[in-house]
Amino acid sequence: MIHLDLVKQAKKGKHQAQRSIFEELGKPLFMLCLRYVRNQHDAEEILSIAFSKAFEKISNFEYQDEGSFEAWIKKITVNECLMFLRKQKNAPLIIEPDENVAEQSESALDKLKSQELFELILKLPEGYRTIFNLYEIEGFSHGEIAEKLGISIGTSKSQLSKAKTYLREIIIKLGLNHAS
Known part of the structure; x- marks a missing residue:
């Protein structure tokens, strides 16, 4: 969990606080990106954009409780993944089903x-x-x-x-x- 003091320092533009946040949340958010794009390079690019936007908009973040910062930055990351996918011209978002799909237990x-x-x-x-x-x-x-x-x-x-x-x-x- 990201501590409130770290968020306050990051809001002040302290690079060490931002680095600490990245070090703690970078890997799980990278894995989140990979679930959407499959490609490591694209996931890294999306993660970079997401963190840049998060630190750019961190002054708008209001700490509510433990986990609220993680939820906030995760939402930014998911939105960046979706924007990346929308920009992909050769990959339609909705695909047609295979008609011979076997029904099995979930x-x-x-x-x-x-x-x-x-x-x-x-x-x-x-x-x-x-x-x-x-x-x-x-x-x-x-x-x-x-x-x-x-x-x-x-x-x-x-x-x-x-x-x-x-x-x-x-x-x-x-x-x-x-x-x-």
Whole structure:
């Protein structure tokens, strides 16, 4: 957790405080970026932009309780990931489903180790991965996702369902089904 005194120092423009914040939050936020973009270079670029914006706007941050700074900078990072994805001209956000999708129990997803799930999420097509991350990992509602991505709530729900189905297919293909 980032301590209030560190945030106050960063608000004053103290580079050592900003460096300490980066050192503490850089790796988890980098991993968050990787869940969206898959490419290490792009994730580093997004992370750099997110931290720059956070330190630029830190004077607007109001400390509420433990974890509020982390939530604030995480939101900035997610928004930067989404803006990056929107700028990608050759990668549509929403993709069409495979018509031959096998229906399996969701318990397979629930029983995977977190590292296995992270690696599987990276295998999702971009549109599925984005909505899966926003809903299942970041905790956004379908309404919030629809607003952020400029899609309907129904599309968000549909893409999440397709993402889960796609993940189940990958689990079965790779033999990672711990639920059996």
